[in-house]
Amino acid sequence: MAGRSVVVGVGHYLPERVVPNSEFEKTLDTTDEWIKTRSGIERRHFAAEDETTSDLATNAAQAALADAGLTADDIDAIVLATSTADLTFPSAATMVQARLGMTKGFAFDVQAVCAGFVFALSNANALIVSGQAKRVLVIGAETFSRIMDWTDRSTCVLFGDGAGAVVLEAQKGTGTAEDRGILATDLNSDGRYKDLLYVDGGVSTQSTGHLRMQGNQVFRHAVEKLTKTAETALERAGLSSSDVDWIVPHQANIRIIQGTAKKMNLPMENVVVTVQDHGNTSAASIPLALSVGKQRGQIKPGDLIVTEAIGGGLAWGAVVLRW
Template identity: 60%
Template sequence: MSALRSVVVGTGSSLPARVVTNADLAERVDTSDDWIVQRTGIRQRHLADDGETTSVLGTRAARAALDDAGLAPEDIDLVICATSTPDHTFPSTATQIQAGLGMHRGAAFDLQAVCAGFVFAVTTADKFLVTGAARRALVVGAETFSRIVDWEDRTTCVLFGDGAGAIVLEARDGEAGSAGRGVLASSLRSDGRHRDKLYVDGGPGSTGTTGHLRMEGKEVFRFAVGSVADVIADAFARSGTTAEDLDWFVPHQANRRIIEASADKLGIPREKIVLTVDRHGNTSAASIPLALDVARKDGRIREGDLVMIEAIGGGFAWGAALIRW
């Protein structure tokens, strides 16, 4: 029995050239390399220079994913960009990526679920593909969080970095069930009552300003470890798989302690975790596609592997998806 599935056929990424270490930050705010590493696992991050906007990084990642897939921009009929740091209030960053690639067809739009944005975007693209509304989709996670952090707040400014990652999804007829390639299942949740735990204190419809990121770190940690289990368990149940079947766990790269605590709670061995938070920091919606590209390019993720992506972001919004590579 066959089924139409959204299969990953290419990955790509883009990071700003400027690398900022913990030692560099210690010259700017009251912090230290030991303090940051012990609490987060982060050792460095990439920060965008002037002119490196979210769409610039996203276009580079998208082009790399297309090259990896052996496709041209005209082969794509859907672009979804997950971002919380768009170039403009409007038009969408996705349309600027579309224009940057030289595309003149299809649809392009942004999706905003903060750090969970890429999981939400993959889930959305999958619905377009399996229903026949599109054949190939570019799913991009791109962020320039350095532009919204408060550089006087040592508890948050050390956490974030800039970057972009992308995947190409293609609708293909394949084997039904959990053995078939493609997006097998996803589970999404949100709860707006938790706004004050992680938010930006500005916006065009409220203050008329961009604002800065604000976070209650301990509350976010507690909620993240406690909440991700339900969407992961749901995705396993929907796909008929278990943690024992998993080859790779690719979570949002926010904090090493959160990642390891979540994996331990779910019975996922730590050797199956893909970690890039040490070198990228928290790149919000870009963190999962950046990690996917790293793990595929270094040979860890191979065709046929079962991969779990998972994230939680401000709002709160959280989700998980299982992909047979």
């Protein structure tokens, strides 16, 4: 009997403030039509001034726990993916741990930018499969609105804030691809591509900095690398794209999502798309899309899901799981 990490709960949280594309027309040389055509984004949520990443993460975690019918006492570990933690230290994960009233176990952050949730999910799976934890709360949460250059129309219109979370639980499986839970993962990074997507500041350089991106270059890498990582993960699970019920991709840009689906020979009807409502929420985008996909009645028990993401680093990866 093989041990599997099974998703037993999912939830998300979005800040109250909704920012439509038209809001950017007042301050930038851009239009709603231009943003929609280039990215597929129509609106996004921005955190309130007194709202931090750990606030969003806590709300999403509580929603996932409620969905699982569990409490913080049932959780052994928290793995939180973010690039926009509240403080330099401690980790946002430990702040969520305290807010949930969880006094045992351990919590830590994972930093792989937009690929963060895939990296966090893979790490949480490893903790469960190796017997170090029975239940792990995996969260993606971001406040990218805090690192935008509001004069850069090529980047500031693309990002939003939000959080999503899943509860993973150790369950027995048969060791076949018919099992529920995480069936395979694939992680990659290549630090030579730093200049394509980065923030020009940080603790060691004594500034917060702003996000900088060479959009066309990132796009060029994205479709090819996302397709390859998804296919590698499927191969490891002994499956192919024809077995996939849903692609739940990182929601960065509708054209990247369409390009990847096309290369995988899957119609857009098999893709969960939320980019129009949330923009790019970095590490939060996949768990947000999983939660919304379940709410919409798209994702059902037994469905085979592929999640894939690419972000600054460059870092990219995929997870194959059966819901």
